[in-house]
Amino acid sequence: MTESEEPSAKYRAPALEKGLDVLELLAARGEPMGMVQIAAALNRSVSELFRMVQVLEQRGYVANTPAGDGLVLTNRLFSLGMTRAPAKSVLEAALPVMRRLSEVIGQSCHLAVASAAEMVVVARIEAPGNQGFSVRVGYHRALVEATSGLVLYAFQPETVREEWRARLEPTVSRSAWAKFEAKAEKARAERHVQASSDVTRLVVDLSAPIFGPEGVAAALTSPYVETPTAISVADTVAAIQAAADEISVELGGQFQ
Structure with missing residues (x-):
């Protein structure tokens, strides 16, 4: 979500927005990303996103690659x-x-x-x-x-x-x-x-x-x-x- 969009939002759910930002970022990049890369791309701290990513991983929406070089989307949404x-x-x-x-x-x-x-x-x-x-x-x-x-x-x-x-x-x-x-x-x-x-x-x-x-x-x-x-x-x-x-x-x- 951009700054210009924020004032027009009638309701806010910050935790949900962070999770959706992570999913949309991984979908757009199409390549493995580490936590530091994700945080930098979203202009947020690692600690701010850590629990969001952990929950997404536990629920099967994201996963580490077999080589361990970062997180990718699974096909759960699909x-x-x-x-x-x-x-x-x-x-x-x-x-x-x-x-x-x-x-x-x-x-x-x-x-x-x-x-x-x-x-x-x-x-x-x-x-x-x-x-x-x-x-x-x-x-x-x-x-x-x-x-x-x-x-x-x-x-x-x-x-x-x-x-x-x-x-x-x-x-x-x-x-x-x-x-x-x-x-x-x-x-x-x-x-x-x-x-x-x-x-x-x-x-x-x-x-x-x-x-x-x-x-x-x-x-x-x-x-x-x-x-x-x-x-x-x-x-x-x-x-x-x-x-x-x-x-x-x-x-x-x-x-x-």
């Missing part, structure tokens, strides 16, 4: 947004499109969003007919282990990927992370992900990103099962991409 009001708007836009998609491809489909270091399924449409394979609502897995998680990471803006990378990379082996990054690069080139399910045999996961105004809002995924009446994988991918693009337009997002 996760809160995805699992609260924005997620509701995503569902409102997505469900009618998902129903039509399921009829076209003859498969089930589901919608997954990011929550901390995991992907969580928030909606699903069953396959038409009497048989099909689907993933239940509430199903969750580590982002680095799931097709939907790969999509949620791969298509984020670079600044967001950098922040996620700082938290996710230390959770897996170096070789596993290298493979994950390679898959993400391939996904960006192809605008979708096609991968054999590592959970269920004979299922191929097909997934495409749904964009909101600020990046990836969700992953639209279909666990493809080959049946006598199934359309081709290529046609299914095209239908999923078209559906994801339609939902993105409804949300005011576009492919990045």
Whole structure:
């Protein structure tokens, strides 16, 4: 808050303002900052901000980097947004499109969003007919282990990927992370992900990103099962991409 803004404020909450200043500063800088750097940038003393930063760290909004070279934002604010009001708007836009998609491809489909270091399924449409394979609502897995998680990471803006990378990379082996990054690069080139399910045999996961105004809002995924009446994988991918693009337009997002 600048000095020119202070007189116009009807109510003041100094402690809250300090905490928000720290969050906004870390978001703007996009790089690790120590307490001394934060205090200097905000023109405050270290002792004045110490308890604010401690609480933000305890609540999971900021964290030290694995290398210990300063504080960075976690994705907690992003996760809160995805699992609260924005997620509701995503569902409102997505469900009618998902129903039509399921009829076209003859498969089930589901919608997954990011929550901390995991992907969580928030909606699903069953396959038409009497048989099909689907993933239940509430199903969750580590982002680095799931097709939907790969999509949620791969298509984020670079600044967001950098922040996620700082938290996710230390959770897996170096070789596993290298493979994950390679898959993400391939996904960006192809605008979708096609991968054999590592959970269920004979299922191929097909997934495409749904964009909101600020990046990836969700992953639209279909666990493809080959049946006598199934359309081709290529046609299914095209239908999923078209559906994801339609939902993105409804949300005011576009492919990045």
